[in-house]
Amino acid sequence: MGTLALSALKPGMRLSADVLDRNGRKLLSYGDTLSEQALRVLKIWGVTEAQVEGEGSEEASALVSEEIPSELYEAARRDTEHRFRHNDSSLLVIQELQKLVTLHLARKMALAQGRGDDPLALVQHDSPAKPAGKCPPPLDVQTLLRDDVKLGSLPSVFHKLVEVVNDSRSSATDVAEVIANDTDLVARLLRVVNSPFYGMTAKVDTISRAVTVVGSNQLVSLAMGISIVASFKGIPEHLVSMRDFWEHSIACGMAARILASYRRMPNTERFFVAGMLHDIGRLIMFKIAPDHSTHLFHTAYSEHRIVQQCEKEVMGFTHDRLGGLLLKAWRCPVSLEKNVRYHHLPGMAPTVPEAAIMCVADVVANAFRFGSSGERLVPVLSRETWDCLELPVSVLGQTVLQLDYQVSEIVRLMNVDG
Numbered sequence: 001m002g003t004l005a006l007s008a009l010k011p012g013m014r015l016s017a018d019v020l021d022r023n024g025r026k027l028l029s030y031g032d033t034l035s036e037q038a039l040r041v042l043k044i045w046g047v048t049e050a051q052v053e054g055e056g057s058e059e060a061s062a063l064v065s066e067e068i069p070s071e072l073y074e075a076a077r078r079d080t081e082h083r084f085r086h087n088d089s090s091l092l093v094i095q096e097l098q099k100l101v102t103l104h105l106a107r108k109m110a111l112a113q114g115r116g117d118d119p120l121a122l123v124q125h126d127s128p129a130k131p132a133g134k135c136p137p138p139l140d141v142q143t144l145l146r147d148d149v150k151l152g153s154l155p156s157v158f159h160k161l162v163e164v165v166n167d168s169r170s171s172a173t174d175v176a177e178v179i180a181n182d183t184d185l186v187a188r189l190l191r192v193v194n195s196p197f198y199g200m201t202a203k204v205d206t207i208s209r210a211v212t213v214v215g216s217n218q219l220v221s222l223a224m225g226i227s228i229v230a231s232f233k234g235i236p237e238h239l240v241s242m243r244d245f246w247e248h249s250i251a252c253g254m255a256a257r258i259l260a261s262y263r264r265m266p267n268t269e270r271f272f273v274a275g276m277l278h279d280i281g282r283l284i285m286f287k288i289a290p291d292h293s294t295h296l297f298h299t300a301y302s303e304h305r306i307v308q309q310c311e312k313e314v315m316g317f318t319h320d321r322l323g324g325l326l327l328k329a330w331r332c333p334v335s336l337e338k339n340v341r342y343h344h345l346p347g348m349a350p351t352v353p354e355a356a357i358m359c360v361a362d363v364v365a366n367a368f369r370f371g372s373s374g375e376r377l378v379p380v381l382s383r384e385t386w387d388c389l390e391l392p393v394s395v396l397g398q399t400v401l402q403l404d405y406q407v408s409e410i411v412r413l414m415n416v417d418g
């Protein structure tokens, strides 16, 4: 059929060549079948045309599965089934996720085999050694909050940004001024703003220009997230690597931003920041209670339980509660605090669809193993949580497609290792 303009592309058509955005990043692959969501993604990223080979209803996944040795596909399927053990597999959304995760994993295994690596290493999870000594007694979260050790660990620019956000009289110039005073933050921020994720047509080389093109609210949100990334050092590596932790957080933020834009929610940047900070409570746990954290992981992994569901009995509180309380103590915007507080319990949030976006984004980041904040299994996604978003399940595949192309790039640009 050849090259067609975007306006002539229809769901069901199959691509005969990869589709690239204006920066040369791949958005869709040869063989993918177009969906309504895929067409919307092409529009968002400014694609004007694509090459299609004709109509077809075959799923892109069928093409992929043909290339994957059946034993690898089967190993991926079993691993996926294990990791979704706390989810209800009779739900359409869980079935879709399991199918996508299996293919995603099987494809990675086939690539590993092609490189001469052991593909089964991707589905083997070592059992953690039993920690020496007894677990210390659970901690009291209010006592922890009164102790200002962790509050003092935040960079001063973060507090200044919060002040700007909370002051209705502050202007775009105030925003630019606060950011411009921190040269490390400026460098990280401009790298991210110039990444394909933002789809800028021209290079943004100053903060005042970034305020104009990204918007001051969005830029403050992004700056808050980035300034936090730079401030956490010294977490014991045996609990989690900082790179894995931020990769998980960034993937959750990117997924939340994408889902929020599919649902046409305003100021999608705040979802990116909420994703970056959603597990901050766990990072604080690792820092102030490493012994409890070692016991926490041992309990969860050896009993095949979800880590969050073991936290109350081992730590005395959950990471989502601690995260929400910390953001409140740090005087962050209420919507940020609530979206972090309720990312595992969206039904209890004051704005259920917003917290539901966080919950789905976290499930996606965990399910497809974009980094890790310590969880090995896939957290629970309930029917109510998914249904309240009123999105078709096909957005999940489109979301993962964008994450695959962009998470590692954003991780690199944010320079999470130092």
Ligand SMILES: [Fe+2]
Binding pocket: 278, 279, 308, 319, 320, 343, 344, 362
């Ligand atoms: Fe979490």
Ligand SMILES: [Fe+2]
Binding pocket: 248, 252, 278, 279, 362, 373
């Ligand atoms: Fe998470």
